[in-house]
Every structure is written in C-alpha cells, then in structure tokens.
Amino acid sequence: MKSGTRPVKGTRKMIANMTPVLQPGTYVFCTMLNTEDATAAATLALATFAEDEGMSLVLEKSEADRLGLSYGEKMRRITLMVYSSVSGVGLTAAVAGELARHRIPANVVAATQHDHVFVPKKHADRALDALRVLQARARDGQDEFTDAD
Template sequence: MAEPVKDTKTMIAEMQPFLHPGAYVFCSGVRDELAADVAKVAKGSFVEDEGLSFIIPREETDRFGIVGGIPVRQITLMVRSALDGVGLTAAVSSALAAKGIPANVVAATRHDHVFVPTDRADEAVAILRALQAEAQAGP
C-alpha cells in the first residue's frame, strides 16, 4: 500500500473522488437495546458526550425506527492522505461550500470520506474533480 500523502497540493491532485452507490443517514438517539444491532450495519459511529451517533444505510432506518435525517451519499477521496496532512479537508469543504453544498467529512486512517446531500452528489463529484484537475495543472 502506498505511503500516506502529506503535501497539500499532492493530496488534492491525487484525491480521485469516488461516489459510492446508496444513501446514508446520520442519526442519534438510538435506543440502548438497539445500539449493538445498529452498530453492525453502520458505516461509521462516534461517541459524543450526548450519546452515540451513527451513519447508517438509509434502507435500515425503518428497521430501527429512526425517523428524519438528511439522506446523504458517500464520496471517498481515494488518495491515501496522512492524518497529519494539512489542507485537504479545507480545500474540499471550501470548494463545496462555494456552491452551497453541505459536506460532512469523516477522516479515517486510509482515506477521507465526504457525505453530501443525495440530490447534490453528482454535482459535488464534478466540483471535486475540477478541483483535482486544477491542482494537477497549476504550479
């Protein structure tokens, strides 16, 4: 596996955004007796002071009685970014924010994952690909 990339321009130039199929929902307030089952299907979770938060497939919400939540799509930035790399999240968030697209970024040990509203996912990928092309072309 490639070494993690730390240089800002290189991270952006090599990010290769990939849009995953399916939709997800960020949720919290899962009843304690369901938390273990929700965790089994979750794409991710985080322990917050107020309780557990999950990212689960949208099709699982009815099964667990979860209502609400904005359906989002997952875009993985395929570059293996270093956890101590600076600037990738800021560049991605800024590019999407400039077009009014909300982005929830999750950094994992190998890649960064950007969750955007389902109805803006294709547009978000196009914006990120343009950002990547700009980084590849310019000094």
C-alpha cells in the same frame, strides 16, 4: 492497502491525487440514546461516534428504516481515493471550501485510509463534478495550494 504504500501528506499532492468516487447507496445520520440498542445498531453502521447526547451512527437509509430510526437529510458518500496522512494539512479545508463555494453542504469523515464526504443526495452529482475540477486545478498547478512536506 498495499504493503509499503505511504500516505500522501502535501496539500497539493493530496488534492491532486484525491480521485473522488461517488459510492452507491444512500446514507443517513442518526442518534441513539439507548446504549444497548446503539451497540447492536453499530454493527450495521458505516461509522459511529460516541457523543454526549448519544451514539451517532452513519447508516444506509434502508437499515435506518428497518430499525425505525429517525433521520434528517438523505446523503450520498463521495470517497476521496487518496491515502492521505492523518497529519496532512489542507485536504478537508480545500474540499469543504470548494463545496461551500458551490453552496453544497458537506460532512467530511476521515478514516485511516481515505476521507469520505457526505453530501445531500440532490447535490451529489454537482459535488462530484466540483471535486473533480478542484483535483484538476491542483494537478495543473492552477490553484493556491502549496506542499509543506
């Protein structure tokens, strides 16, 4: 991130500037119970989260296969390129809501610089199109989003 870059906070501004990008690769969500194994696997993970049931990991499918881990749906990752404020309101809700209208499941992971939307591989192109349309509507002022900043 460039020095001096400030996070975007307003709902319409976040959506209008989100610029969704479909990332290469296929990802899976896994859970590991063994702490020692999970710690080693975490170094390969895109994201981790410690839950009561074990360590949840987001891994490239090839890494999960190599480690012999079980997983469910194969996912693609769409990165929202806007640097959204952690105190910004509405981006996650707008993205999840738009994808829900298209009957596309989504798992949104917020990181420090960007939000990442994981969608089933078979719906990735439709999801990307839906998010681009949402962004265009926000840019054109054709949607219900208002800025509270």
